[in-house]
Amino acid sequence: MTTDALLPALTLRVREAAHARAPVCPCQAAAAPGDTTLADRPDGTVVRHAGTVAKAHAADADAAELAGRVTVAARLPGVLLPPLRPSPVALHGRLVTYWPYGTPVDPEDPDAAPWEAAAALLARLHRTAAPTAVPPMRGPAKAAHAVARLRTTAPHHPATAPVLRAWTALPAWARGEAAVPDAAGLCHGDFHLGQLVRHPSPDGSWLLIDVDDLGTGAPAWDLARPAAWYACGLLPPEDWHRFLTAYRAAGGPAVPSNEDPWPALDVPARALTAQTAARAVTKAVEAGRLLDEVEQSLVDACSRMSSVSPSAPHG
Known part of the structure; x- marks a missing residue:
């Protein structure tokens, strides 16, 4: 239908x-x-x-x-x-x-973005064992789908090659071609601020929505989109710091509590950058327009990624 x-x-x-x-x-x-x-x-x-x-x-x-x-x-x-x-x-x-119905995050008020609340919710989710049987979270599979669409839709676009080079440099699990290592806890699978609403109750708590991609997986995947935005210059450093600090304070297992977080975040952040760039190029081609500034910055990030091998672990 x-x-x-x-x-x-x-x-x-x-x-x-x-x-x-x-x-x-x-x-x-x-x-x-x-x-x-x-x-x-x-x-x-x-x-x-x-x-x-x-x-x-x-x-x-x-x-x-x-x-x-x-x-x-x-x-x-x-x-x-x-x-x-x-x-x-x-x-x-x-x-x-x-x-x-829950009230979503206001996209017109970035200063009020609930980064701390989002981080605390993700930390709680990542520490929780699945209360019933669930499949693997669908993040890597969705990224692979976006790249496959790019190959079909825009094989000769000048932005396609750097995106594909960044994608093929990733380990198999990040491309959805192998099981994710150490995938014991729950992951949202498609986290961004649009996946938060205020609970329709007197206390107005923030909650996560959209369970389509929920499942077991690498918890770092849920931090990967903000990490990628930060690395691409699309998320202010102070917002990334708020998010990461709150996640660590809530006991989130995706990154070490005191050490450099990037060895854990590098591969998922690269995958999300390639996925987002692939979608951006596909949409631009389908609309018959040039890439805008943000879209070009994602492609440029893929070009830079291709010159440096992904970090361990999970590499």
Whole structure:
């Protein structure tokens, strides 16, 4: 079923779910919006009605794996936003999950970005043994998919070669071609500030959302995107310091508590840089435009990476 056909059906379901949670229609309140499409992409269509959110996951989502990930969210309510229903349901060939609405990070107010809260949540997640069976986190597989799309979409673009050189220099596990070493704890798999919302409760706690990539893996992967942004000059040093300091203070196992963190972060940060650059080049080619300044900085970082071998461990 196409997204155009799916959206009305998903909207109807989220209305039903929202109205079932309250004796009076919650969208009648002035502060509670009616139907709002929060995302409409091949990897997920997300619709909100008042305080309820429904997500139709990617068409190729595995039912058993997604059910396990939703169960983890239900059992870790202080870390992950808990679902409103215990397991996914089918809707026109897509798996749908239901969640309470939470207020996201304001992208227009970078100074208020909750780096400390994010770091503490990740540290707690990384210290937690999976409460139920879950597959490996999907970070490396998603990075490999982005690079494969680049090869197909823009094989002759001048930015493609440096991205591919940086990618092929990575160890097999970071390219999704081998098991991740020492993958015992839980990882989010796709962490960035867009994966945080304030809990819809009086204390307004921040929680992690989006369990599609959750699983066991190398905890350093969840620190890799901020690390990559910092290394590329896209994240101010003070924000990176806030994030890393808070993660260490919370006992996060991804990096040593007092030693240089980069031997642990280097390979995942390189992988995330190559993934983000691959996506940037692909989007630019598909839109028929030149790379912008940020996109070019990612490609330039890939060029620099190619001249220096990845660090150990996991190398």
